[in-house]
Each structure stands twice: as C-alpha cells, then as structure tokens.
Amino acid sequence: MSSLYSFSSETLSAxxxxxxxxxxxxxxxxxxxxxxxxxxxIKSDGEIITSTEELVEELPDNSPRYVVLSYPFKTPDxxxxxxxxxxxxxxxxxxxxTRMLYAGAVEEFREKAGVSKLIKVEDEDxxxxxxxxxx
Amino acid sequence: xxxxxxxxxxxxxxKDHVFSPDHSLLAVTKDTKVEIYSINTANLAAKPKLFTxxxxxxxxxxxxxxxxxxxxxxxxSQDRNALVWEYDGAANEYKPTLVxxxxxxxxxxxxxSPDGQKFAVGSSDRIIAVxxxxxxxxxxxxxxxxxxxxxxxxxxxxxQNGVLLASGSTDGHxxxxxxxxxxxxxxxxxxxxxxxxxFQTLCGDFINDTGAWIHGVAFSPDGxxxxxxxxxxxxxxxxxxxxxxxxxxxxxxxxNYLPFKSLAYLTNNKIVVGGxxxxxxxxxxxxxxxxESRVIESQKDLTKEAPSTGDDEDEEISxxxxxxxxxxxxxKGRVNKPSANSGGNRLSTTHQNTISSVKVFxxxxxxxxxxxxxxxxxxx
Numbered sequence: 001m002s003s004l005y006s007f008s009s010e011t012l013s014a015x016x017x018x019x020x021x022x023x024x025x026x027x028x029x030x031x032x033x034x035x036x037x038x039x040x041x042i043k044s045d046g047e048i049i050t051s052t053e054e055l056v057e058e059l060p061d062n063s064p065r066y067v068v069l070s071y072p073f074k075t076p077d078x079x080x081x082x083x084x085x086x087x088x089x090x091x092x093x094x095x096x097x098t099r100m101l102y103a104g105a106v107e108e109f110r111e112k113a114g115v116s117k118l119i120k121v122e123d124e125d126x127x128x129x130x131x132x133x134x135x
Numbered sequence: 136x137x138x139x140x141x142x143x144x145x146x147x148x149x150k151d152h153v154f155s156p157d158h159s160l161l162a163v164t165k166d167t168k169v170e171i172y173s174i175n176t177a178n179l180a181a182k183p184k185l186f187t188x189x190x191x192x193x194x195x196x197x198x199x200x201x202x203x204x205x206x207x208x209x210x211x212s213q214d215r216n217a218l219v220w221e222y223d224g225a226a227n228e229y230k231p232t233l234v235x236x237x238x239x240x241x242x243x244x245x246x247x248s249p250d251g252q253k254f255a256v257g258s259s260d261r262i263i264a265v266x267x268x269x270x271x272x273x274x275x276x277x278x279x280x281x282x283x284x285x286x287x288x289x290x291x292x293x294x295q296n297g298v299l300l301a302s303g304s305t306d307g308h309x310x311x312x313x314x315x316x317x318x319x320x321x322x323x324x325x326x327x328x329x330x331x332x333x334f335q336t337l338c339g340d341f342i343n344d345t346g347a348w349i350h351g352v353a354f355s356p357d358g359x360x361x362x363x364x365x366x367x368x369x370x371x372x373x374x375x376x377x378x379x380x381x382x383x384x385x386x387x388x389x390x391n392y393l394p395f396k397s398l399a400y401l402t403n404n405k406i407v408v409g410g411x412x413x414x415x416x417x418x419x420x421x422x423x424x425x426x427e428s429r430v431i432e433s434q435k436d437l438t439k440e441a442p443s444t445g446d447d448e449d450e451e452i453s454x455x456x457x458x459x460x461x462x463x464x465x466x467k468g469r470v471n472k473p474s475a476n477s478g479g480n481r482l483s484t485t486h487q488n489t490i491s492s493v494k495v496f497x498x499x500x501x502x503x504x505x506x507x508x509x510x511x512x513x514x515x
Binding site: 098 | 237269271272273277278317
C-alpha cells in the first residue's frame with residue numbers, strides 16, 4: 001500500500017544521526033518537522049533548537065508540527081537520561097484540513113524517527129510540565 | 136431640519152442594520168436571515184429594492200457588519216456561528232464562509248476592525264473571539280479573549296488603531312482589551328490606554344454605581360474617550376489618563392427616559408443615543424462635563440394624554456376603533472378613548488417601537504433600526 005507521505009533520504013539520515021548523536025548532549029535538542037502542503041513531504045529546516053522558550057517561539061500558532069526532542073535530565077537515583085520523544089504540536093486554531101494531514105502521518109513519522117514515546121502538546125502552557133511527563 | 140427618511144422593511148423586528156461605506160447597500164437582520172437592499176444614493180427617499188437574502192444561519196441573526204472596504208459582510212447568530220459573505224460577481228450572489236468560533240453559546244455582536252483585516256465576535260459564552268484570515272491555511276482563525284470575562288458580552292467597539300477593543304457586558308463592566316495579532320497588526324502608537332499591548336491585555340475595567348447591564352459602547356473618533364449606555368438610563372463617558380493610572384474623569388449622566396440600547400459618536404463632543412424611548416437624544420460635552428443637549432423629535436407622553444372633550448362623543452366611532460379600545464384596555468389596563476380624530480394608538484415619534492441600533496450615516500445624519508421593522512435616517 002503506497003502512502004501519501006514521503007521522506008527524502010536526507011531527512012531519514014538526519015533523523016538517524018539525531019537519534020544517536022543527541023544522547024551525549026548537555027542541553028535539550030529539538031528539531032521541528034513540517035509537512036509540505038504540495039508534495040506531502042515531511043521535512044525540517046535543519047535547525048537544532050536548544051531551549052524550551054526558543055521552541056515555543058518557533059512553533060507556529062495555528063498549524064500542527066512534529067518535534068523530535070531529546071531532553072537530558074537527572075533521574076532521582078543520579079543517572080543522566082536523555083530520552084527521545086516525539087512532540088505532536090496541535091493548536092486548536094488549526095484548520096481541519098491540516099489536522100487530518102498531520103494525523104494521518106504521525107504513525108509513519110514515529111516509525112521513521114524511531115521514537116517510542118509520543119506527547120501531544122496543544123498550547124504553550126503544556127510545555128511547562130513537559131519534564132514531569134518525560135519521567 | 137428636514138423630515139427623517141424612513142424605510143418600512145416589513146414588520147419583523149430588526150436587531151441590527153448596517154449601511155455599506157458608500158451607502159449603496161443596506162443590510163438588515165430579519166430573524167434567521169439577512170436582507171440586503173440596494174439604496175439609490177442619489178435619491179435616499181426612494182424605497183430600497185431587495186437585492187438578495189443571505190440565508191445561512193439556523194437561528195436568529197443577532198448582528199451584521201460590512202467591512203470598511205465594502206467587500207465582505209459579516210453575520211453572527213444565536214447558532215454559535217459567524218459567516219463571512221463575499222460577493223461572487225459571476226454568480227451574482229454572496230457566498231458564505233463559515234468561521235469556527237469555538238464558542239458554546241450564542242454569538243451576540245460582531246464588528247469588523249477599522250482596517251477590515253480582522254473582526255471580533257462577542258458571545259454569551261463569556262468569550263470574545265478575535266478572528267483573522269490565515270492565508271497559508273486558507274482558514275479563518277479565532278483567538279479567544281477569556282480573562283477576566285465572566286458574563287455575556289452585549290456590545291463591542293474598535294478603537295481606530297485596530298488594536299484596542301472595548302466591550303460592554305451584562306455584569307455592568309466596560310472593559311478595554313488589546314486584540315493585537317502578531318504578524319497581522321503593526322505595533323500601535325502609545326495612547327492614553329497603554330503602550331505595550333500584547334494580546335489579551337486588559338487596558339481598562341470600568342463600572343458605574345448601579346452595575347446595570349451595558350447595552351452600547353463606543354470609542355470617540357479620536358480614540359481618547361469611551362462612552363457607554365447602561366440599562367439604568369444613564370450614559371457614561373470615560374477619559375483615560377494613562378497606563379495603570381486612574382482615569383482623568385468618568386462622567387455619568389442620568390436621565391429619566393426609558394433605558395437606551397445603542398449609542399454613536401457624531402464628533403468627539405457629541406453623542407446620539409436611542410433605545411426603549413423610541414426617540415434619539417443628543418448629548419454634548421467634554422472632559423469636564425456632559426449634559427443632555429436636545430431630543431431629536433418632540434414626543435407626546437401618551438400616559439398624560441388630555442381627556443377627550445365633549446364634542447368627540449357625538450361623532451361616529453367605528454366598530455374597529457371600539458374593538459381596539461377594549462383590546463387596549465385588556466392589554467395595557469388603561470383606556471385610550473377612541474375618537475374619530477386620533478389615528479389609533481400610534482406613537483408621536485417616527486419609530487413605533489424600541490430603537491435597536493444607532494449608526495452614524497454621514498457627518499450630521501444617523502441611521503437607526505427598530506423593533507417596528509423600520510430603518511430611519513435622521514438629521515441631527
């Protein structure tokens with residue numbers, strides 16, 4: 001069954017690199033992925049965002065986005081963990097069309113990015129308890 | 136002063152009306168539909184012709200507004216929706232676009248901003264929805280103004296900078312919000328209302344001593360004052376001092392008329408109000424004092440009608456008038472003796488029932504709509 005959505009080989013290799021490369025980082029690392037409206041290709045602008053505030057600023061107010069996030073934190077017993085999660089940014093003001101478009105691709109994107117955990121984020125306030133949700 | 140021009144558009148109540156900027160179109164709300172009439176601007180007294188009917192709402196249409204460039208008509212209704220109608224020249228009709236307001240109660244009032252790029256819709260859901268068109272998604276986005284609204288919004292007014300929005304509510308409060316949309320609006324000039332104004336900033340919160348429902352609110356043409364009409368038959372005018380400071384003055388003018396329903400600024404020092412008294416009152420004033428200046432039409436107080444003289448009793452009273460007399464006795468509990476002279480129970484004013492909305496028509500004219508189904512253009 002052929003899918004509507006496509007991934008370029010650069011995106012796939014970038015995703016793989018991010019998965020393995022971000023484990024050592026000291027700050028959070030996030031990359032935003034969007035679906036191109038004409039070609040239905042999932043791609044990113046390549047920028048690595050290193051803080052929550054910057055991420056909130058970069059995310060559009062009225063359009064859904066996927067964010068691959070690696071967030072380092074210390075567990076209560078002292079270990080350093082950097083889990084890889086997929087943030088599903090879905091503001092309520094987005095149009096029905098774009099919602100359906102992103103909802104259809106989320107599973108496929110999860111597989112390609114190799115992440116197991118998915119967190120749905122609806123507006124800016126949800127970012128504050130992000131850390132708790134990761135543990 | 137010349138006689139007012141009246142259009143009797145059926146007998147259903149008209150909740151709201153609006154003229155297009157060039158006065159060629161008149162939109163009136165009629166139950167669940169909006170009727171568009173074409174007006175002969177050269178001869179205003181001519182009867183308007185019905186151009187088209189916009190039927191898109193399932194429940195009563197509460198408000199209608201035409202964008203400042205005359206291209207789009209906005210309607211909102213008790214069915215919780217707002218529709219933006221655009222004229223399709225090829226099909227010679229208006230095509231609606233639904234705007235998802237995401238409110239759970241009726242929409243009560245809608246107004247385009249002065250630049251026509253966005254509009255605000257007040258609702259019974261204690262939310263004001265500020266909506267704008269996002270081209271990349273081909274979709275109208277609605278952002279909510281929620282805090283600290285706790286009651287139905289009855290009226291809205293945009294400041295001429297297109298960022299400040301005044302609202303009147305059934306909790307008696309008049310509030311001024313910032314409806315600044317990042318990416319759409321330019322940063323406004325600092326004004327007595329405030330300087331740094333991100334979205335949803337509350338720039339002012341005012342209440343008068345009775346806390347009665349606010350029925351109408353309007354910014355002055357220069358934006359430095361705000362007037363409101365309250366259900367306690369008074370009008371208030373607020374002059375702000377600056378951000379975070381108490382206002383320069385809040386002037387309240389109490390009257391003995393029946394409550395007002397709508398008001399409009401003619402100049403920075405002249406306000407015209409109308410309401411349940413079926414007549415228009417002009418108020419004049421400035422920062423220090425406002426007072427009632429005059430009444431547009433002379434009004435006979437029907438409760439104080441002089442009793443009919445002996446001559447009338449000899450004249451023939453038709454059975455229709457007699458029937459009317461008993462009907463009125465039953466309805467109002469008082470007798471207006473039928474006489475061949477009095478033409479039934481008409482009010483002495485042009486409007487036979489409450490004035491529902493007052494809008495500025497031109498420099499010295501205002502247009503009003505009433506529950507009697509009339510649109511009247513008065514000279515002030």
